[in-house]
Amino acid sequence: MSVDEVAPVAFAGRRGSLMALALRVGLLTLATLGVYRFWGRTRLRRWYWSAVQPGGDPLEYTGDGAEKFAGFLMAVCVLALWLGVVNLLLMFVSLSWLAAPWLAYVLSVVGLIPVWAYARYRARAYMLARTRWRGIRFGMAPGAAGYAGRVCLHGMFTLATLGALWPRMTFKLEKYRTDRTYFGTLRLHQGGQWTILLPAYTPVLVCGAFALASLLLAATSTPRMVWLAVPFGIGALYGIVRYRVLSIRLMAEAKTAGGLSLIATPDPVRVARIVGFGWLAITIVLALPLIGAAFVYALAPAGRIELLLATDPTNPLALLALALFLILYFGLFVAYGVLRHGLITMPLWRHYAESLTVTGTSALAAVRQRDRQAAPEAGGLAEALDIGAAI
Incomplete structure (x- = not known):
């Protein structure tokens, strides 16, 4: 080259x-x-x-505070109505049919997961639509609802396997976002398979398994084993950081956009x-x-x-x-x-x-050049939920 x-x-x-x-x-x-x-x-x-x-050419951010503020007000109204109706229904069902008010709170928190995922996708789409390099706009195709559904689906698989399928969720969600991202007329593509992340994730699984085993032994037969969980727990935490960085590296190197x-x-x-x-x-x-x-x-x-x-x-x-x-x-x-x-x-x-x-x-x-995308919500839902989404 x-x-x-x-x-x-x-x-x-x-x-x-x-x-x-x-x-x-x-x-x-x-x-x-x-x-x-x-x-x-x-x-x-x-x-x-x-x-x-x-290459010496800075990125440009063309977003506007006024459109963010307007999008936030719009999102707050919609979110308040949606959460109010859903929470009232959950509380009614929990108290009237199940006699378990705590279940309503649990379901209310769980019900925020798809909303959180939806907001993250929309916020990323807005930021890309307001980003340029060499005068060419980025963009992102609609797909927030599909992304929210995939977050829930892959999340259930990950929980059911006690975290063993976390790399699969990482890869599949990134591929969904990347394959809907554009730079001008070029469409990005996430290549590779989710198994490329397994070697980077193995230390997390090993350290996490030993830490969990140490805690179980400490709780059942050998209390002193609790101290063994400390180094393995620290190893698992560092493994998560290492996995996060290596997954970004591996998936970035598998991305393409034309040439x-x-x-x-x-x-x-x-x-x-x-x-x-x-x-x-x-x-x-x-x-x-x-x-x-x-x-x-x-x-x-x-x-x-x-x-x-x-x-x-x-x-x-x-x-x-x-x-x-x-x-x-x-x-x-x-x-x-x-x-x-x-x-x-x-x-x-x-x-x-x-x-x-x-x-x-x-x-x-x-x-x-890509046409400028309208952004009536402007990431306002992410602001209303206070989930950041970059800066």
Whole structure:
């Protein structure tokens, strides 16, 4: 393959600029009681998209905060009506026929799974429809209902096999999404079979089986065996991270779009290090103001602050205590968002981007523009369920 047919992916973003943007977004979202969230998420997506540069050409995100806000309001109305009717029916059946109110809550949570899957697919379709590279739009064919059904079906198979068929679910769902994704007039295709993921998943099965066996032995005959479950449990957790990274690599390398293909080399150890140290740093940084507040509270006269708040809320000391509490409470949420972007999300994006190479770029000459897709919901259902869906 000639050099001009290979396009390494670079990541041009800087941590400082992202954290400053995340801080502004967090403060504006707080000041507007959450309304700015939709415009803030748009600005963050534009930062991330523009930082990823396949072959030196950055991705573009063309989404709009106003359409997200309108889609969110629409989704909230529909979701509230749907959940209200379903929950009332479940509660009626549980109380009238089964005399088991707890069953209604369980079924209500289970009933959210297809809604969650539907929302994830629609959110991904919206993001792709608002993403461009070299001026060419991405897109995704309709299929949210089919995806939700497949999530439920493969989920049942996975549960019935105690997790043994997780790779099959991973592959089948990714293939369903990929085969409905377009770059301009090119349609993506997920090649391979789900069995390519089995070697990456084997450590999870082995460690998980030994951890479960150790817990069973500890509960029945040998209590000291519970300690053996600890290393196997840690091994299973790392195995899940490793499987996640390797599954992305293996499936990415089996994707094609006309003459385009991918070379992916993400490192599971590096991903685990980014996530582990990132969460550790966030926990330590956020714990410091809580420890300081607890220390100050411990030094205050017993019951003094509560008494002032209850009997004389206009007292300067009471107002100061209330103001400090509100600043600390809401400040922790803003600080968490800033730190999560700077210490976890951005390093992961950078690693995955820099470990990716697009090959066969000579096929881009034959790609034609795709019509702009309408997005009346604009990922609003995912926002209403607060399931993220990327940034």
